[in-house]
Each structure stands twice: as structure tokens, then as C-alpha cells.
Amino acid sequence: MTVSEVFQNTTKKEVFAQSIQYWNSGKTKEWLDLGIDLVMGKREGYYFWDMDGKKLMDVHLNGGTYSLGHRNPEVISALVEATEHVDIGNHHFPSPLKALLAKTVVEASPAGMKHVIYGSSGGEVADLSIKCARSATGKKRIICVNNCYHGHTGLAVAAGAPRYCQLFHAERPDEFIKVPFNDIRAMEAAFAANDDIAAVLLETIPATYGFVMPLDGYLPAVKKLCEKYGALYIADEVQTGLLRSGKMWCIETYGVTPDIIVSSKGFSGGIYPISCVVLNEKASYWMTKDGSAHMATFGGSELGCACALKVFEILAREETKQNVAFVSSYLRKGLEEIKQENAGAFVGIRQNGLIMGLEFAGADGAVTVMQHLYENGVWAIYSQLDPSVLQFKPGVLATKAYCDELLEKLRKGISEARDEILAKA
Numbered sequence: 001m002t003v004s005e006v007f008q009n010t011t012k013k014e015v016f017a018q019s020i021q022y023w024n025s026g027k028t029k030e031w032l033d034l035g036i037d038l039v040m041g042k043r044e045g046y047y048f049w050d051m052d053g054k055k056l057m058d059v060h061l062n063g064g065t066y067s068l069g070h071r072n073p074e075v076i077s078a079l080v081e082a083t084e085h086v087d088i089g090n091h092h093f094p095s096p097l098k099a100l101l102a103k104t105v106v107e108a109s110p111a112g113m114k115h116v117i118y119g120s121s122g123g124e125v126a127d128l129s130i131k132c133a134r135s136a137t138g139k140k141r142i143i144c145v146n147n148c149y150h151g152h153t154g155l156a157v158a159a160g161a162p163r164y165c166q167l168f169h170a171e172r173p174d175e176f177i178k179v180p181f182n183d184i185r186a187m188e189a190a191f192a193a194n195d196d197i198a199a200v201l202l203e204t205i206p207a208t209y210g211f212v213m214p215l216d217g218y219l220p221a222v223k224k225l226c227e228k229y230g231a232l233y234i235a236d237e238v239q240t241g242l243l244r245s246g247k248m249w250c251i252e253t254y255g256v257t258p259d260i261i262v263s264s265k266g267f268s269g270g271i272y273p274i275s276c277v278v279l280n281e282k283a284s285y286w287m288t289k290d291g292s293a294h295m296a297t298f299g300g301s302e303l304g305c306a307c308a309l310k311v312f313e314i315l316a317r318e319e320t321k322q323n324v325a326f327v328s329s330y331l332r333k334g335l336e337e338i339k340q341e342n343a344g345a346f347v348g349i350r351q352n353g354l355i356m357g358l359e360f361a362g363a364d365g366a367v368t369v370m371q372h373l374y375e376n377g378v379w380a381i382y383s384q385l386d387p388s389v390l391q392f393k394p395g396v397l398a399t400k401a402y403c404d405e406l407l408e409k410l411r412k413g414i415s416e417a418r419d420e421i422l423a424k425a
């Protein structure tokens with residue numbers, strides 16, 4: 001059966017029934033219980049359509065995976081052209097695409113970054129970043145923050161919030177020390193109490209915790225502590241990187257040069273899975289001793305490299321950079337107006353460029369807003385680790401017309417949610 005035949009010959013009801021029977025019953029039911037009866041069908045640019053034809057503006061973008069839009073035509077062309085020459089490739093050998101992409105990423109990163117190692121998902125490269133830091137320092141423990149999120153693989157899940165560990169007995173309390181975000185004293189105390197800290201692992205702006213903005217001076221102070229105690233600074237830029245802040249890596253907007261950068265999601269152009277770590281000399285030293293100590297069959301697949309190269313080409317354009325600045329300030333202005341119109345319910349805007357969290361009153365105000373926005377044709381998702389905050393992630397190529405349509409729908413959806421939020425708060 002072809003893909004179009006699968007879509008044509010299946011009803012949404014059948015997809016739900018099969019998903020409950022054969023796929024993830026809990027997750028399928030969870031969304032249905034929230035009134036989100038969504039099965040993605042057609043998708044294009046910053047829109048997608050439910051299988052039944054409902055059109056949605058996508059400001060979730062799957063965490064930035066679709067930062068360049070769904071099925072970006074330039075990325076698709078790069079993939080199609082690549083399939084005429086290569087396949088996944090062989091992870092044991094160098095390749096022109098792997099080498100060119102690594103050079104491109106290093107050159108687009110802060111001075112001091114030297115090497116790139118690939119993976120195929122965010123969790124995988126978050127794990128790898130920890131391995132690199134441990135090898136570089138000869139130490140084991142990692143400081144991370146409460147309510148952080150780095151994926152679901154072995155080390156990444158142990159670094160993250162207990163919610164994702166407990167069911168699987170994946171906690172590693174001896175290895176991962178958790179401190180509150182934005183609390184530099186707690187960070188210093190954690191360093192002082194442990195003599196074997198290999199790294200601090202931080203999302204530059206913790207996404208799943210609702211894009212909590214770093215306080216002035218916090219991230220530079222963390223970097224200083226890393227230097228003082230001989231630990232590496234790992235910046236998880238899976239959601240915040242790739243120009244979403246206006247700079248290639250969001251950490252650059254805070255004046256910090258990390259030792260390791262973790263990237264995924266948008267790195268793939270939303271078309272072919274690929275992720276990476278960007279490493280300085282110290283963090284990549286292990287490769288000079290045993291370059292085959294880490295490997296992954298799909299890591300740095302040549303098809304993925306072709307997509308990521310196109311992503312970097314698009315992000316390097318002056319017009320893309322200017323568009324990020326325009327969309328960030330234009331949407332902010334409109335959001336401020338909507339916030340004033342819904343005072344008491346819409347209570348705050350967290351923002352660094354296109355990385356935004358919209359704060360609502362009550363413990364789960366953003367869940368209510370998500371439901372009303374869905375009714376009005378906008379897809380934005382609440383933050384799992386703080387359901388009062390709506391993750392709001394417009395794309396880097398969004399147009400003024402798209403922003404106007406979005407603001408109009410937000411105005412309607414949020415005003416419809418207001419009374420419900422106020423009643424529950």
C-alpha cells in the first residue's frame with residue numbers, strides 16, 4: 001500500500017482504535033480525554049491538517065523540529081537529491097557529507113569549538129555529551145537542575161525530572177545531583193560538597209519546565225563555577241538552538257561559551273533524523289585515544305547530513321536572521337495587547353527571540369488555553385513540568401501575514417479561555 005492509500009483507506013476512528021490496541025494506549029487516551037482528537041494528516045509550512053481536514057497553525061513545531069516549517073521544500077529537495085547518490089552510509093568510515101557538515105557546524109559555533117559527533121536523537125547525544133565530559137575530566141558526577149529534560153535514554157533520563165525515571169527505575173541519584181534552576185548558591189554548594197563533578201548539564205532555557213528565563217548573570221556564573229572546579233559546561237540547545245534566539249546557539253545571547261553543545265530536533269530540518277554534539281578540544285580529546293569508543297549505526301547518516309547542511313544554509317541567510325528579529329518583536333507586541341485584554345488570566349510572557357512561554361493563572365491554566373486554541377485552529381502545547389505555561393514556538397521563517405492570522409486566533413482562543421481560567425485559579 002502507498003502512503004496516500006494508507007491515509008485514504010483509514011478513518012480517524014480506526015487510527016484511534018488501532019493506536020489504543022497496538023501502539024501507546026495511555027498516550028492516545030490521554031489526548032482524547034483532554035479533547036484533543038488529533039491525527040496529523042497533510043502538513044505544509046507552519047500549518048498542518050487533522051485527518052478530518054481541520055486546519056491548525058503549528059506553534060508547537062514539535063519542540064522546534066519544524067522550525068523551518070513542515071516539509072520544507074528546500075530540505076526535501078536536498079534529501080531527494082541525496083538519495084540519488086547515497087544512503088544512510090557506514091558509520092565506521094568518513095564521508096564527504098559528514099565532514100562538510102561538521103566543518104559547517106564548527107564554523108557556525110563559538111570560537112574554540114573543534115569537532116562534531118553525530119547521533120540520531122536528542123537523548124542519544126545528551127548521553128554522549130555526558131560521556132565526553134566524564135572522559136575529559138576523569139570525573140563522574142553531573143550537576144543538573146530540577147525539572148530539566150534531556151530525553152529518555154539512559155543518562156539523559158536520569159538527569160531529568162523524576163516523572164520520567166520512576167516508572168522505569170532509571171534514577172541514578174549518586175551520579176546526578178539536582179539543584180534548582182537560577183539558584184547559583186545551590187549550584188556552588190553542590191560543587192563544594194562533591195569533589196568529582198564532571199559537568200553541569202543545562203538546557204539554556206528549560207523548555208519542558210515552561211521556558212523559565214535564566215536570571216541576569218546566572219549562566220555566566222555557572223560557567224565560572226565550572227572553570228573553578230574543573231568541570232565542563234554542557235549546553236543542551238535541542239529546543240533553543242539553531243537561530244531561535246536570534247543567535248545560532250541561545251547560550252551565545254548570555255555571553256557564555258560552553259564546552260559542549262547538544263543539538264537535535266530542528267537540526268534534522270524535520271525531514272530525516274540526525275542530531276549532534278559540538279565539542280571543544282578538551283571534550284573531544286577522547287577521540288585521539290580511541291575514536292571507536294563511541295558509535296551509532298544511524299548517527300550521522302549521510303541522508304541526515306544532507307538535510308542538516310541545507311538547514312545551516314537557510315539559517316546562514318541574512319534574510320532569515322532579520323526575519324527572526326521581526327517575528328520576535330512583532331508577536332511580542334501583539335501578545336502584550338492580548339495579555340492586557342485578559343488581565344488576571346494571561347499573566348506573563350517569557351521570551352528570548354522565538355523561544356516563548358506564555359504564563360496563565362492557576363496550576364494548569366495553559367492546559368485550558370491549549371484546548372481553546374485547538375478549537376480555534378492553533379496548536380500550542382502546555383509545558384509538561386509546569387502546566388501553567390504554554391510553550392509558544394513560532395517558526396524562524398514565519399511571515400507577517402502568518403503572525404497576523406496567529407494573533408487573531410490567539411486573541412479569540414485566549415479570551416474564550418479566560419473565564420474558565422479565572423474560575424479555576
Ligand SMILES: Cc1ncc(COP(=O)(O)O)c(C=O)c1O
Pocket residue numbers: 063120121122123124126149150151152203207208236237238239264265
Ligand atoms: C531540551 C531537550 N533535550 C533533549 C531532548 C531529547 O530529544 P529526543 O526526543 O530526540 O531524544 C528534548 C526533547 O524534547 C529536549 O526538549
